[in-house]
Amino acid sequence: MSKVQVRQLAEFSVPALSIGVAAGLVAGGLAAFAGQPTGWAVLTGLALGVPIAFFSTGYAVLVALGKVPTGVFAPAAVYWLVGFPLALMAHAAVTEWVIVGSPGLPESPLEFLAFRALLSMGFAIGFLWMHEQLGRHWWPRIREHNEYAYRCVEQYKEMAVSLEERKAAAGRGRPRPRKRRAPA
Numbered sequence: 001m002s003k004v005q006v007r008q009l010a011e012f013s014v015p016a017l018s019i020g021v022a023a024g025l026v027a028g029g030l031a032a033f034a035g036q037p038t039g040w041a042v043l044t045g046l047a048l049g050v051p052i053a054f055f056s057t058g059y060a061v062l063v064a065l066g067k068v069p070t071g072v073f074a075p076a077a078v079y080w081l082v083g084f085p086l087a088l089m090a091h092a093a094v095t096e097w098v099i100v101g102s103p104g105l106p107e108s109p110l111e112f113l114a115f116r117a118l119l120s121m122g123f124a125i126g127f128l129w130m131h132e133q134l135g136r137h138w139w140p141r142i143r144e145h146n147e148y149a150y151r152c153v154e155q156y157k158e159m160a161v162s163l164e165e166r167k168a169a170a171g172r173g174r175p176r177p178r179k180r181r182a183p184a
Contacts, residue, residue, distance in 0.1 A: 005147075009064055012148040015134035016060035017053050019127060024049015040098075047094035051087035056127065058083070064148035070155045071132055073124070080124035085116035 028045025032038065059079050062068040068075040089105070089112065097103040106112045136156070139149040 008146045008148055009061055011142055011146055012064045012139070012152070013057045013060035015131055015138050016056035018134060019130050020049050020051075020053020020056045022130075023052040043094070043098055044091075047091045048087070051090040055080075055083035055087055056131075059127075060131070063152065066151070070152050071128070071159065073128055076128045077121055077124045080120045080127060081117050084120035084123045085113040088116045089113065 024045040027048040028041045031044040032041035036044070059068070059076065062075075062079070063070055068079070089109070092106045092112070093103045096106075135152070139146075139152050143149040143153045
């Protein structure tokens with residue numbers, strides 16, 4: 001992979017990376033709001049934000065390389081079924097490291113991962129929605145010089161055309177006839 005492709009992948013991944021940054025800011029903000037010291041709030045934000053940003057960027061790279069279809073929930077759900085619990089496990093390990101002085105896993109790590117896997121579906125829905133919302137503003141801006149953004153925008157155009165064709169075929173695209181008043 002060339003330097004240009006790596007740079008384009010990084011540029012394409014900005015919306016996904018920003019989701020991780022936002023997750024870290026929210027976690028740190030909530031910790032500060034709950035009365036935790038500033039250092040603890042910053043650590044909480046970093047311990048959650050960095051792994052989420054890492055996995056979010058990984059998902060964007062899969063989309064960019066065409067390994068995952070654009071805007072489809074099932075692949076995002078499977079990806080976050082693994083990524084979300086691992087990100088929270090990293091957060092728990094860093095938290096224990098700061099409190100105890102050495103990194104460690106939570107009690108019953110398999111149960112910890114299983115429960116977080118259940119929660120991952122909700123996160124996957126929110127992630128995909130945010131990724132699509134941020135991406136639809138970012139990718140068209142960079143598509144002229146970014147092959148991954150160009151490909152993604154073209155996929156969205158094809159999906160929109162396909163949807164319009166289906167609507168027209170079903171007759172939902174036609175205006176409804178007006179109801180006539182009965183003569184008095």
